[in-house]
Amino acid sequence: MKKHNFNAGPSILPREVIEKTAQAILDFNGSGLSLMEISHRAKDFQPVVDGAVALFKELLNIPDGYSVLFLGGGASLEFCMVPYNFLEKKAAYLNTGTWAKKAMKEAKAFGEVIEVASSADANYTFIPKGYDVPADVDYFHITTNNTIYGTELHADPEVNVPLVADMSSDIFSRPIDVSKYICIYGGAQKNLAPAGVTFVIVKNDAVGKVSRHIPTMLNYQTHIEKGSMFNTPPVVPIYAALQTLRWLKAQGGVEEMQRRAKLRSDMLYAEIDRNKLFRGTVTAPEDRSYMNICFVMADEYKELEADFLKFATEKGMVGIKGHRSVGGFRASCYNALPVESVQALIDCMQEFEKMH
Numbered sequence: 001m002k003k004h005n006f007n008a009g010p011s012i013l014p015r016e017v018i019e020k021t022a023q024a025i026l027d028f029n030g031s032g033l034s035l036m037e038i039s040h041r042a043k044d045f046q047p048v049v050d051g052a053v054a055l056f057k058e059l060l061n062i063p064d065g066y067s068v069l070f071l072g073g074g075a076s077l078e079f080c081m082v083p084y085n086f087l088e089k090k091a092a093y094l095n096t097g098t099w100a101k102k103a104m105k106e107a108k109a110f111g112e113v114i115e116v117a118s119s120a121d122a123n124y125t126f127i128p129k130g131y132d133v134p135a136d137v138d139y140f141h142i143t144t145n146n147t148i149y150g151t152e153l154h155a156d157p158e159v160n161v162p163l164v165a166d167m168s169s170d171i172f173s174r175p176i177d178v179s180k181y182i183c184i185y186g187g188a189q190k191n192l193a194p195a196g197v198t199f200v201i202v203k204n205d206a207v208g209k210v211s212r213h214i215p216t217m218l219n220y221q222t223h224i225e226k227g228s229m230f231n232t233p234p235v236v237p238i239y240a241a242l243q244t245l246r247w248l249k250a251q252g253g254v255e256e257m258q259r260r261a262k263l264r265s266d267m268l269y270a271e272i273d274r275n276k277l278f279r280g281t282v283t284a285p286e287d288r289s290y291m292n293i294c295f296v297m298a299d300e301y302k303e304l305e306a307d308f309l310k311f312a313t314e315k316g317m318v319g320i321k322g323h324r325s326v327g328g329f330r331a332s333c334y335n336a337l338p339v340e341s342v343q344a345l346i347d348c349m350q351e352f353e354k355m356h
């Protein structure tokens with residue numbers, strides 16, 4: 001039976017990315033050696049990193065003066081590296097969910113942290129608006145897509161301070177104005193590559209301004225200077241990322257990804273709103289994520305939750321169980337998810353509705 005992969009992360013990748021990476025693991029560039037058993041400093045590997053950096057810059061239209069880094073540690077380590085490198089006195093954070101809160105917690109060790117707004121009291125069912133960001137903060141940190149709660153900032157905020165963003169789960173799903181940011185980071189395992197590599201887009205002249213000593217490995221300057229080769233980078237995930245970036249370009253780039261994301265999510269939200277058995281969890285329609293679509297059973301049908309999960313699983317749906325902090329269901333619809341998979345889920349929902 002065909003599986004429809006709605007996993008939240010690690011998650012679906014284009015089939016050709018998996019095949020090409022598998023091929024390179026068996027035989028890298030016809031060298032007779034595996035990608036897993038060559039030096040990251042091998043002549044043949046440098047073009048992989050260079051190619052991935054170049055495609056990152058091209059696809060996201062990254063201006064001059066920025067570096068693209070491939071590091072270890074996940075987005076979670078960036079929660080700490082960002083304030084280590086950029087927080088001199090105070091920083092502003094928008095509290096839109098579990099990940100935003102974790103980022104804020106790390107920053108508190110480095111300086112004053114201002115929570116400009118929060119939707120925690122409403123279990124993060126919307127993105128706060130109408131807040132003020134103090135003009136004298138070192139940066140304003142946002143989480144553009146809240147993977148767990150299914151809310152998303154669909155445009156770069158209009159503020160007069162440098163932005164920092166966790167884009168773990170919506171990178172390459174829409175165009176962004178990188179010039180507004182000093183740093184954009186994320187774990188690659190949602191939209192880009194298998195787990196193990198973290199991408200960081202950093203503005204070169206924003207680095208090196210804080211007065212504290214920064215440990216070598218946690219200093220962005222180290223990795224900018226060494227082109228992500230200060231120590232051994234995650235070679236296999238970087239290779240896979242390059243394949244995804246090539247796929248993205250061939251498909252039409254981020255504008256096309258945005259069109260597909262909107263198409264997929266419009267289809268699914270329309271069914272959630274129409275179907276009497278279900279309701280969406282995000283209260284502000286404009287904040288509904290294109291990437292992670294959260295829904296629960298309507299109150300009158302609460303007892304059917306386990307039945308629907310079983311029913312959908314038997315029809316090939318994978319990974320639709322909601323995160324424990326929201327419950328119900330979450331269909332993660334990342335770039336590589338075909339629209340046919342969304343249709344298959346909708347068919348399940350309609351069939352289940354007929355049974356009740």
Ligand SMILES: *Cc1c(COP(=O)(O)O)cnc(C)c1O
Nearest residue numbers: 074075076099147166168169187
């Ligand atoms: C998954 C996720 C993280 C955590 O990423 P790790 O690479 O596991 O540290 C952080 N932020 C967001 C928005 C995520 O979706």
